[in-house]
Amino acid sequence: MATGNILIVDDNKSVLASLELLLENEFRNVKTATRPDQIKTILTANSIDVVILDMNFSAGINNGNEGLYWLKCILKDFPSLPVVMLTAYGDVELAVNALKNGATDFILKPWDNKILVEKIKEAYNSKIKDKGSKEEKKEKPEMLVGQSKVMMQLIKMIHKVARTDANILITGENGTGKDMLAREIHRLSTRNQRSMLSVDMGAISESLFESELFGHEKGAFTNAYDCRPGKFEAANKSTLFMDEIGNLSLPLQAKLLTVLQNRNVTRIGSNKVTPVDIRLISATNKNIPEMVQEGTFREDLFYRINTIHLEVPPLRDREDDILLFINLFIRRFSAKYQRNEMRMHDQTIEKLRTYHWPGNIRELEHTIEKAVILCEGSVIRPKDILIRQNWKPQPTAVVANLEEVEKQAIESSIRYNNGNLTAAAEQLGVSRQTLYNKLKRFKL
Ligand SMILES: Nc1ncnc2c1ncn2[C@@H]1O[C@H](COP(=O)(O)OP(=O)(O)OP(=O)(O)O)[C@@H](O)[C@H]1O
Incomplete structure (x- = not known):
């Protein structure tokens, strides 16, 4: 056509x-x-x-x-x-x-x-x-590997597996660099002549899932003015990165599994079966084995996407890398905002080094960007760094009562989810409205 x-x-x-x-x-x-x-x-x-x-x-x-x-x-x-x-x-x-x-x-x-x-x-x-x-190249800066032992091991592992076609599941907290690692694997793979295609499974609605992933023919449904290949076809002979795979509903998991098993797709409105040759990398911040136990993630799909499992460590476990990231982001944002020769005061570095970084590298990146914008001179001082320095995860044993435990769990979840209340409510297992009520009650 x-x-x-x-x-x-x-x-x-x-x-x-x-x-x-x-x-x-x-x-x-x-x-x-x-x-x-x-x-x-x-x-x-x-x-x-x-x-x-x-x-x-x-x-x-x-x-x-x-x-x-x-x-x-x-x-x-x-x-x-x-x-x-x-x-x-x-x-x-x-x-x-x-x-x-x-x-x-x-x-x-x-x-x-x-x-x-x-x-x-x-x-x-x-x-x-x-x-x-x-689309793939725009604003995708290079990955900083760092020198922490845990990252060295991870990098060694990706050099081993990148050139195979094994499906990879990357797990890790928000902002740890899962997307970046997926790009690095693709860059090191034999499929790197073509661009990696990404799809955010958390952002695709149930109704658009099939047309986005498998494509559709003209007239297959209202508004299908055009025939369009889906992400699977577009990623043929390349890598398909499925981000937030833990957010897929069970019916969509079943559809995805069928395609992964058969290695072919059929566009909506067509009878033609098209074979697809893709390398699959998936990522999530959820605990999939736990979801399998709870019955919210299919075990057969889990085994299919998880031939190799890579866990990206949180930034707080990469203490040796924090200084390297600080320098990288200072350079990047000084150039972006045309601030010459900016540097960190020693006490600022100490403040950054000892913080818990619940939002990981993304939080560090945003913190330094804000500091570069706000800082009036060329030396970034502790007051330019807008983080809650004295926050540390609290052992629940020392708290006084149930209410206090609840309050701490809410605070910690909101911090963990970078202020995203929907995500925090989901993590806490309550509705958004319940979370609002509790925030009001605890004056948080
Ligand atoms: N190794 C790295 N070198 C340079 N920048 C990095 C690195 N890892 C992460 N970043 C930066 O941190 C931010 C978050 O990274 P990324 O989106 O890859 O994390 P993520 O784990 O996929 O996050 P999410 O779980 O929220 O999707 C990005 O802006 C990215 O550029």
């Missing part, structure tokens, strides 16, 4: 008509415009995959400058959009100039139909590939 939306911009109406006729058999939708000043409006309102842009618009001006001007305008607002230039006056210099300025390709008028279609298809495919890799 044809996919892809093409926009052709040329002031010559007969050129537009013949290109439209040629391309509408090959692509889902072909739009045309005679004036380049319409481009931005069209691109903003439509999901265009490739633009075919004429080099010359004003009669009598054939040096291509106008085309180059509009090419730059398009790429400024839509940097990953392929633009194929079209001109009757193309010479090598003009072609090179357009390519240097970011054009994807170049077609000479009069064109050869077959070559033109091929070039536009190539441009479209380059966008689809590029989209995946850019």
Whole structure:
């Protein structure tokens, strides 16, 4: 089935008509415009995959400058959009100039139909590939391994398993770097030529689960205007990272298990079975064996995703790494906020080193970002660090009464979940409303 939306911009109406006729058999939708000043409006309102842009618009001006001007305008607002230039006056210099300025390709008028279609298809495919890799690359800084013994062992282990196809389950508290570790495993794997695909199982609603993961055909349900591959198909020959796998309901666990067992998917609305070759990495902050005992996680699914189990340690168990993280984040945020030569006062380092870090590396990262923003001089002092320094996990044996135990459990859970009351309520096994009532009663 044809996919892809093409926009052709040329002031010559007969050129537009013949290109439209040629391309509408090959692509889902072909739009045309005679004036380049319409481009931005069209691109903003439509999901265009490739633009075919004429080099010359004003009669009598054939040096291509106008085309180059509009090419730059398009790429400024839509940097990953392929633009194929079209001109009757193309010479090598003009072609090179357009390519240097970011054009994807170049077609000479009069064109050869077959070559033109091929070039536009190539441009479209380059966008689809590029989209995946850019999405994964954006704002994904490199992983700091550190020097703590526990991390060294973990890294040794991932070097051993990365190049196999074994399914991996990564567990660890929130913010310990599970997502980052999954990326590192993919980077070290034989599948690293393709981008890793991630799916947050906690964020997918029951109704969208199948279409997101297995894909759908056009018209398969209301709003299915388009056929779309799911994450499994998109991750073919690569790695699929399923984050928050512990949040899947039992019916969805059953659907997932079927696909993992059969290694093929069927899009909604289709009978065609498509084999998929994926390496699966899953992550959770939940205790899955405990969930299996309670009957909230399927044992057979657990064994399928858990060929190798990696536990990422909490930051408080990586004391040797804290200083390295502090330096990394100071450098990163000083550069981001253009604060030159910022450094930590010794007492600040001590404050950071002795804190319990319930939100782990993410909390440390945010704490340092805030400190860099708030600090007025170039030395970050303890007062710039906004954490509750004197908090330590309390042994429950020393508390006076049941109410006190309850209060401490609530405080600790809210801290553990970085202030997320829904997550805290879930962890405590009470409703959100009950948690609110208790917060009010204990004046927390
Ligand atoms: N080894 C590391 N080097 C550099 N930054 C790290 C490292 N580990 C974690 N971080 C940073 O800490 C933050 C949290 O990391 P990440 O999202 O991987 O944790 P997570 O365990 O997957 O969290 P969650 O359980 O909440 O999904 C990110 O901003 C990440 O960039």
